[in-house]
Amino acid sequence: MLDPTILTIGGIVLGIAIIERILERWGVINLVDQFSEIMRFILPVTFYSALIYFFATFMF
Structure with a gap:
């Protein structure tokens, strides 16, 4: 669940919301x-x- 790509995307979106x-x-x-x-x-x-991306790279 702590995939760096997902965390980076979430951080960017959160940063844009804070700037707004x-x-x-x-x-x-x-x-x-x-x-x-x-x-x-x-x-x-x-x-x-x-x-x-999450479901494509998630190992079931």
Whole structure:
């Protein structure tokens, strides 16, 4: 369960979410809107790619 690839992908997504929250607190709403539009596409693609990778490399 502690596969470095999965942890790296999760860390990147978590980092982007934290950056989005920081920008929201700073009041840069237009940039946050652009981030949310990009993340609306990237998050599902990343999730399903990581899920496929996990099951492809998981030893049953």
